Amino acid sequence: MTGLLHSRYGGVVAERTHKTRPSSSPREGQQVESEDAVASDTGDRIKAELDDLLDEIDDVLETNAEDFVKSYVQKGGE
Amino acid sequence: MALQKVCGIETEYGIMSRGFDASPVTASSVLINAYAGTMPQKIGWDFLDENPANDARGFRLEQAFAPEIESHLVNAVLTNGARYYVDHAHPEISTPECASARQVVLYDRAAEEIVKLSMKSCSELLPNGAEIVAYKNNSDGKGNSYGCHENYLVARDTPFGRLASQITTHFVTRQVFCGAGKVGQETELDGKTVEYQLSQRADFFEEEVGLETTLKRPIVNTRDEPHCDPTKYRRLHVIVGDANMSEVATFLKVGTTGLVLSMIEDGAFPKDLVIKDPVSQMKRISRDDTLRHAVETVNGRRVSALVVQRLLFEACEKYLANSDDDPIGGDANDVMVLWDEVLCGLESDPDSVAHIVDWVAKRRLVQGYQERHGLQSGHPRLKAIDLQYHDMRESHCLASRAGLRTMVSNADVVDAISEPPKETRAWFRGKCLQRWPEQIVAANWDSIVFDVGIDPLRRVPMMEPLRGSEALTKALLDSSKTAGELIEALGATDIETVYPEPGW
Numbered sequence: 173m174t175g176l177l178h179s180r181y182g183g184v185v186a187e188r189t190h191k192t193r194p195s196s197s198p199r200e201g202q203q204v205e206s207e208d209a210v211a212s213d214t215g216d217r218i219k220a221e222l223d224d225l226l227d228e229i230d231d232v233l234e235t236n237a238e239d240f241v242k243s244y245v246q247k248g249g250e
Numbered sequence: 251m252a253l254q255k256v257c258g259i260e261t262e263y264g265i266m267s268r269g270f271d272a273s274p275v276t277a278s279s280v281l282i283n284a285y286a287g288t289m290p291q292k293i294g295w296d297f298l299d300e301n302p303a304n305d306a307r308g309f310r311l312e313q314a315f316a317p318e319i320e321s322h323l324v325n326a327v328l329t330n331g332a333r334y335y336v337d338h339a340h341p342e343i344s345t346p347e348c349a350s351a352r353q354v355v356l357y358d359r360a361a362e363e364i365v366k367l368s369m370k371s372c373s374e375l376l377p378n379g380a381e382i383v384a385y386k387n388n389s390d391g392k393g394n395s396y397g398c399h400e401n402y403l404v405a406r407d408t409p410f411g412r413l414a415s416q417i418t419t420h421f422v423t424r425q426v427f428c429g430a431g432k433v434g435q436e437t438e439l440d441g442k443t444v445e446y447q448l449s450q451r452a453d454f455f456e457e458e459v460g461l462e463t464t465l466k467r468p469i470v471n472t473r474d475e476p477h478c479d480p481t482k483y484r485r486l487h488v489i490v491g492d493a494n495m496s497e498v499a500t501f502l503k504v505g506t507t508g509l510v511l512s513m514i515e516d517g518a519f520p521k522d523l524v525i526k527d528p529v530s531q532m533k534r535i536s537r538d539d540t541l542r543h544a545v546e547t548v549n550g551r552r553v554s555a556l557v558v559q560r561l562l563f564e565a566c567e568k569y570l571a572n573s574d575d576d577p578i579g580g581d582a583n584d585v586m587v588l589w590d591e592v593l594c595g596l597e598s599d600p601d602s603v604a605h606i607v608d609w610v611a612k613r614r615l616v617q618g619y620q621e622r623h624g625l626q627s628g629h630p631r632l633k634a635i636d637l638q639y640h641d642m643r644e645s646h647c648l649a650s651r652a653g654l655r656t657m658v659s660n661a662d663v664v665d666a667i668s669e670p671p672k673e674t675r676a677w678f679r680g681k682c683l684q685r686w687p688e689q690i691v692a693a694n695w696d697s698i699v700f701d702v703g704i705d706p707l708r709r710v711p712m713m714e715p716l717r718g719s720e721a722l723t724k725a726l727l728d729s730s731k732t733a734g735e736l737i738e739a740l741g742a743t744d745i746e747t748v749y750p751e752p753g754w
Contacts, residue, residue, distance in 0.1 A: 176726060229651075233634055240634055246389075248395060249339065250396060250467075
């Protein structure tokens with residue numbers, strides 16, 4: 173039972189089964205679900221919803237923003 | 251022919267204790283234990299092959315790392331193949347190894363859900379409404395930054411110097427669509443005050459190439475710790491990126507980087523598209539949200555970051571047209587379509603991509619709120635909006651209210667919380683953890699250590715990221731009723747013997 177996890181034993185090579193891009197221009201090959209329709213709709217919708225959204229921010233924003241911003245102190249990471 | 255770009259994302263979350271006092275290390279440990287404690291068995295991390303001080307340029311830097319070798323406090327391996335741990339003073343999740351950009355989006359989203367579940371468990375454990383809150387961002391606005399690192403499998407035989415100089419062009423300019431946006435600035439440049447930036451991270455980069463991740467951060471990180479066969483592969487450890495709330499931004503960040511890396515491996519990167527003075531230019535691009543700032547290329551051409559991205563897009567289009575391969579797991583076409591869409595949007599009217607690009611989405615909230623309330627720039631409520639955009643509490647998160655387009659279904663995200671990707675070695679790791687948690691002493695990206703009741707312990711190396719997939723190992727796992735049978739079936743050639751390490 174060799175090669176399933178590890179290559180130095182020379183086992184099965186993982187099949188590359190990914191699909192190849194169609195030869196047409198990617199701008200025509202729209203495989204992402206109806207992006208154009210979604211995009212233009214979403215653009216308009218976001219604009220219309222901005223006012224509602226700003227109302228909502230008033231509701232959910234930390235009540236004491238100054239304290240919150242001051243107390244948000246992190247140690248460096250990575 | 252470029253290598254298949256196995257990839258993943260490691261995200262350090264900002265953390266706050268509310269209603270009680272705890273150090274960030276304690277809070278991170280409590281958060282992760284609240285989640286890992288619900289697992290049948292906590293699996294240790296196998297540190298045997300960890301070499302964060304190895305430099306891709308061929309040397310080791312011992313002193314830089316001596317004080318900061320990772321905390322062993324909490325270090326869980328999850329059944330979806332991910333690692334959930336305390337890194338410095340932050341909770342961090344590394345996604346499992348993914349075979350496509352879309353899969354990275356899925357497991358990055360699953361990681362967010364795991365953090366939310368952890369926060370919920372904490373709230374149930376802590377008294378009097380106290381809570382631990384995580385933020386998927388990269389800076390506290392006070393000069394402290396923490397990372398969202400990407401990892402890509404690249405061929406060892408690609409000369410590192412060429413790889414570094416060419417990929418820098420993409421790293422400096424891709425922020426136009428994958429910057430997460432930031433109110434204010436955390437470093438001085440030209441004595442100017444900046445109200446809003448494209449990137450959370452640009453302020454923190456000081457070098458072009460280097461090994462460090464916490465001081466003098468470099469655009470290209472040289473950590474040479476492949477977690478797989480080092481004679482064949484590198485793991486390019488990318489530290490310049492912002493953590494994205496937009497799924498499409500994550501998809502584009504990983505997908506375009508995978509494509510550009512493949513183009514570099516195949517020698518197809520346009521050689522004159524290397525830009526001068528990248529460290530300073532990265533900051534200048536971030537600080538100009540009109541996107542007009544021009545950078546200079548090595549042949550003296552002055553172009554904006556958007557034009558650089560358009561040229562990279564066109565180079566990738568040509569590269570893919572001349573290749574039968576899709577180096578990013580079947581996503582190349584979708585990446586190209588969305589890359590074009592986002593560049594067209596940014597070229598005509600950036601607000602038209604507020605449903606895709608985090609910095610645009612956040613700027614709309616900040617500017618809209620500022621105008622509505624007549625606030626001066628620098629008002630704390632504007633910075634609060636910036637921070638709360640990344641809040642992992644549904645009740646407070648502003649990104650989830652900003653109308654961002656999604657790419658993965660909730661059902662798939664729920665599955666990805668516990669199920670590993672099928673196409674990589676994460677599948678074998680995850681399935682072994684699901685079936686035999688009591689027999690697994692420790693695990694790592696490239697090995698699993700079993701205790702099957704015979705001395706010494708048995709270590710199964712997994713040095714090939716694309717092996718250990720469902721296609722290759724399902725039959726083996728199905729036919730093994732116990733971990734002992736699995737070890738026996740793998741046979742002496744596929745396993746090593748090891749003795750326990752402290753902390754297992």
